[in-house]
Amino acid sequence: MDELISILKEIHPDVDYSTATNLVDGKILDSFDIISLVAEIADTFDVVISAEYMIPENFNSAEALWNLIRKLQDDD
Amino acid sequence: MHNHVLNSLKTTAAKFPDKAAFCGENSVLTFRQLDEAVDRIGSYLLKEGIRRSPIVVYMEKSPEEVAAFFGIIRGGSYYVPIDAEMPSVRIHLILENVQAPLLICDDQTADQAAELGFTGKIVRYAELLETTIDEAALQKVYDASIDTDPLYVVFTSGSTGVPKGVVGCHRAVNDYIDQLSEVLGFSSETVFGNQTPLYLDACFKELYPTIRFGATTFFVPKPLFMQPLKLVQYLNEHEINTVCWVVSALTIISTFQTFKTEIPKYLKTIAFGSEVFPIKQFRMWREALPDATFTNLYGPTEGTGMCCYYKVDRAFEDGEAIPIGRPFDNTDIILLDEENHEVTKESGDQGEICIRGTSLTLGYMNNPEKTAEAFTLNPLQKGWPELIYRTGDIGRYNERGELMFVSRKDFQIKHMGHRIELGEIEVNAQMLDGITGAACIYDKTKGKIVLFYSGDKEEDEMKVLLKDSLPRYMVPNVTRKLPAIPLTSNGKTDRVALAGMI
Numbered sequence: 100m101d102e103l104i105s106i107l108k109e110i111h112p113d114v115d116y117s118t119a120t121n122l123v124d125g126k127i128l129d130s131f132d133i134i135s136l137v138a139e140i141a142d143t144f145d146v147v148i149s150a151e152y153m154i155p156e157n158f159n160s161a162e163a164l165w166n167l168i169r170k171l172q173d174d175d
Numbered sequence: 176m177h178n179h180v181l182n183s184l185k186t187t188a189a190k191f192p193d194k195a196a197f198c199g200e201n202s203v204l205t206f207r208q209l210d211e212a213v214d215r216i217g218s219y220l221l222k223e224g225i226r227r228s229p230i231v232v233y234m235e236k237s238p239e240e241v242a243a244f245f246g247i248i249r250g251g252s253y254y255v256p257i258d259a260e261m262p263s264v265r266i267h268l269i270l271e272n273v274q275a276p277l278l279i280c281d282d283q284t285a286d287q288a289a290e291l292g293f294t295g296k297i298v299r300y301a302e303l304l305e306t307t308i309d310e311a312a313l314q315k316v317y318d319a320s321i322d323t324d325p326l327y328v329v330f331t332s333g334s335t336g337v338p339k340g341v342v343g344c345h346r347a348v349n350d351y352i353d354q355l356s357e358v359l360g361f362s363s364e365t366v367f368g369n370q371t372p373l374y375l376d377a378c379f380k381e382l383y384p385t386i387r388f389g390a391t392t393f394f395v396p397k398p399l400f401m402q403p404l405k406l407v408q409y410l411n412e413h414e415i416n417t418v419c420w421v422v423s424a425l426t427i428i429s430t431f432q433t434f435k436t437e438i439p440k441y442l443k444t445i446a447f448g449s450e451v452f453p454i455k456q457f458r459m460w461r462e463a464l465p466d467a468t469f470t471n472l473y474g475p476t477e478g479t480g481m482c483c484y485y486k487v488d489r490a491f492e493d494g495e496a497i498p499i500g501r502p503f504d505n506t507d508i509i510l511l512d513e514e515n516h517e518v519t520k521e522s523g524d525q526g527e528i529c530i531r532g533t534s535l536t537l538g539y540m541n542n543p544e545k546t547a548e549a550f551t552l553n554p555l556q557k558g559w560p561e562l563i564y565r566t567g568d569i570g571r572y573n574e575r576g577e578l579m580f581v582s583r584k585d586f587q588i589k590h591m592g593h594r595i596e597l598g599e600i601e602v603n604a605q606m607l608d609g610i611t612g613a614a615c616i617y618d619k620t621k622g623k624i625v626l627f628y629s630g631d632k633e634e635d636e637m638k639v640l641l642k643d644s645l646p647r648y649m650v651p652n653v654t655r656k657l658p659a660i661p662l663t664s665n666g667k668t669d670r671v672a673l674a675g676m677i
Contacts, residue, residue, distance in 0.1 A: 109653070112635030113642075123401070129647065130400035131591045134427060135622070150404040150431040158401070 100165050106139045107161055116161040123155035133158060140164075146171040178322035180345050181248055183387040184210055191363070191389040197238035198393045198413075204238040206389065209245070212304060216246020217313050219306040223277070223296075226316070228252045229328055229540075231270065231278040231295075233288050235259055236373050236394055239300050241382055243279050244327070244373075246303065251316035253325040255340070256374040259284045264644040266291055268337050269330050272541055279303065322346035328540050329376050331476050332595045332649070334586065336602030340540035343376070347479040350533040352383045354503035358484050359417070359444050359470060365390035366441075368415035370400070370424045371592075376476045380419040380446070400424055403433040410439040418442065419472070421592025422450040429459040438463050448472035448481065449592045451580075454491045461487075473499040473580065476594070477549065477564045479534045482506045483578060498577035499570065507531040508578060509563065510570060515554040520572045525581055528570040529553075529563045536564075588617045590624060593648045597624075600651060603644045604628055604637070612660035614668045615651065618677045625677050626651035629659050653677075 107116050110132050114122070122128045128136070136158075137148050146168055148157075157167045188210035196206045204212065220230070230247045232254050234240040240256070247254040255273050257266055276295040280288035288297050322345040330338040355361075361384045369392050371377035381392045393413050399406040407428060410418075418425075425447055428434070445460070445467050452471070461469065474481035485500025502508045510518035510526030518526030531553060538546035553561045569581040586597040597615035604613035610630035618625050628637060637654040655676070661669040 108635070111638075113639040123398070128401075130397065130427065131423070131648065133401040134423070134430075135652070137431075148431070150428075150433040150436060153402050153404065153431055155398070155402070 100161070102143055103140075103165050103168065104161055106136065106143065109139075110136065120160045122160060123158045128158060140168060144168050144172065177317065177320060178345055178349055179317065179320055180326060180348050180383065181213070181245060181386070184213065184245065187386055187389040194389060195391050196385055196389075197241050198391065199237040199239075200394070200396050202238055204242060206386075209238070209242055209386075211308075212239075212242040213245040213249045214308045214310075214313060215306045216243060216303045217249030217251075217316070218309040219298075219303045220247065220250030220252055220277070221309060221312045221316065222306060225276055226251050227324075228277070229255045229273040229275040231255045231257055231273065231275045231293070233257045233259060233278055233284050233291075234281045234300060235283045236397075237281070238394075239281065240373055243300060243303075244382070245386075247279075248326055249313060249316075251320065251324075253327055253342075255328045255330075257330075258372060258374045258646065259287065261646050262642070262644055263287075263291060265338065265646065269340070270294075272337070272340055273328060274541075320345070322349070323537070325537060329374065329476060331375075332587075332593075332599045333545070334596040334598030336599050336606070338599075339542060339545055341376070341476045342537040342540050343479050344537055347534050347536060348379065348383060350505055351379065351479045351481070351503075352387060354505060354534075355380060355472075355481060356384050356387070358486075358503065359419075359446055359468075361388050361390060361417070363389040365417050365444075366413065366415050367392040368395050368410055368413070368418045369393065370395055370418065370420040376480050377419075377421075377449075379480050400427055403428045403431045404436060407433055407437045407439045411437070411441060414441045415439070416441045417444040417446075419446040419448075422447050422452045423591050425460065426453065426456045429456045429463075434459060434463040443467050444470075446470045446472050448474075449594070450589050452497055454493050454495055454497075457487075457491070457497070471497045471500060473578075474534075475530075475564070475566050475568075477536050477566070478506075478530045479536055482530050482532075482534055483508065485577060496579060498573065498575075499580050500577050502530075502578075503534070505532055506534050508570075509553075509555065510572075511554065511565075517555055518571070520576055523571055523574070525569050525571045527584060528566045528568045528578070528580075530566065531561070531563045535562060586615070588624075590617065590622065591648055595624075595649050600624065600626060600641075600645065600649055603641060606644070607632065607637075607640055614660050614670070614673055616670065616673050616677060618653075623652035624649070625653040625655060625673075627655045627657050627660060627673055627676070629657050632656075 188206040192207035244254045281300045328340040333339040367381040369381045385392045469487040471485040472481040473483040483499045485498045553563045567584045600615045601613045613628040634654045661672040663669045
């Protein structure tokens with residue numbers, strides 16, 4: 100989780116990711132942020148996020164994204 | 176005979192009155208509704224005594240914004256579209272440059288508009304539509320128009336920190352749309368899925384052909400560009416058959432293996448540009464849509480839009496670049512070396528890509544110095560004054576005689592489809608309190624803007640501060656604090672040393 104937070108912080112240092120739950124709906128992350136985020140996640144956690152998981156619900160909070168990463172790691 | 180860009184709107188509105196012209200998330204305008212709105216907006220300007228003036232459009236992306244653009248043209252003035260999400264610092268620079276008497280906003284942007292410190296009159300779009308159409312006054316404006324009159328000013332990144340406003344005219348837009356439509360085969364059957372913002376020239380590919388042919392344009396909702404599966408479903412739902420997108424928007428679909436689940440089955444015409452298309456990604460598109468045509472487009476804002484094209488007609492190896500191809504009909508490309516001599520096709524040597532022809536825009540708004548630097552006399556032809564536009568792009572011809580993009584002469588980059596002067600980022604960083612030096616490098620392999628700086632701000636703080644003055648696509652992805660910016664022996668920023676640090 101800490102690793103994920105530091106990736107997110109690199110994109111927007113001014114966001115408190117422990118509380119934010121509207122990262123996509125609140126337009127904090129835009130599409131280009133998400134694309135670079137997914138690339139970083141692939142490098143760091145060795146998981147591929149495919150199209151079906153690219154939905155706002157999975158990116159609205161650090162926790163939701165972390166849960167997705169763990170799920171994808173378990174599926175492997 | 177007038178070569179007015181709106182000539183086709185009347186005929187199209189008569190032919191397809193109830194057909195949808197522009198479809199947004201919250202509203203649709205048919206050709207009849209569009210034509211009527213355009214006449215009302217034109218009449219409003221004339222009633223206010225406004226002619227031949229820049230009019231700022233500060234609205235959310237919508238069919239109504241397009242009606243505002245065309246209404247301004249109908250009234251004999253020219254539109255200046257401004258991104259509602261741009262930081263106010265940058266908007267100020269633009270407003271100062273154009274000195275517009277009127278700003279059009281909508282209900283969503285009205286509060287922000289009031290805070291801009293705009294010195295002219297601010298009016299809401301809805302108010303404009305209450306104006307009675309004054310046919311006689313509109314006819315008079317039409318009769319007096321010529322095709323070198325301006326249509327728009329669109330702003331692009333400027334290396335000195337101040338954005339440059341490119342002024343375009345009827346004649347150039349007409350010519351551009353003629354050539355583009357022939358190459359891509361637009362017709363009344365065309366259903367566009369627009370991706371590019373309305374505050375840049377990129378959207379001309381949809382806006383003008385839509386009224387010319389009676390086609391339909393859907394504005395693809397922005398959030399879909401982070402949901403590839405829903406994006407493809409949207410394209411299918413609206414039976415979109417034509418897209419002219421930046422490469423990064425197309426690769427969002429291919430990267431996430433979307434084609435395994437859903438194919439954008441109505442797509443027949445795919446045009447792309449502004450960036451290099453990674454061949455691996457391109458191949459996925461080709462395999463998913465073997466019957467579609469893929470066309471690479473190339474051109475600067477100063478050339479009204481696109482000026483060269485290449486219809487992909489062969490397979491490419493990994494790492495190979497797709498050519499820029501050849502100029503549109505009625506446009507000429509010349510390559511000039513550093514001594515202003517022509518670089519021939521046969522030599523295969525490199526030269527600066529320069530554009531000659533009707534598609535040239537009129538220059539930069541209220542900026543004679545920058546205009547004179549980029550729009551110069553053709554050094555190959557001394558008999559009379561003939562302007563060319565020097566793109567700053569270096570190109571060469573390959574062994575097949577196709578034009579290839581090689582690199583930039585300066586520090587302009589393409590990042591996520593946006594044209595950015597690294598100098599603009601550096602100037603904005605240097606303007607921050609406590610910053611003693613700044614230099615920007617583009618990390619091409621990772622697609623990241625890296626800002627090196629010296630001063631008393633922390634790395635995270637720098638990003639946050641720069642958000643106040645730069646559009647979000649220009650905010651550095653990485654900020655690196657250094658004791659001092661390395662310099663070369665003659666005192667310039669040592670970019671080689673910096674590149675070695677990324």
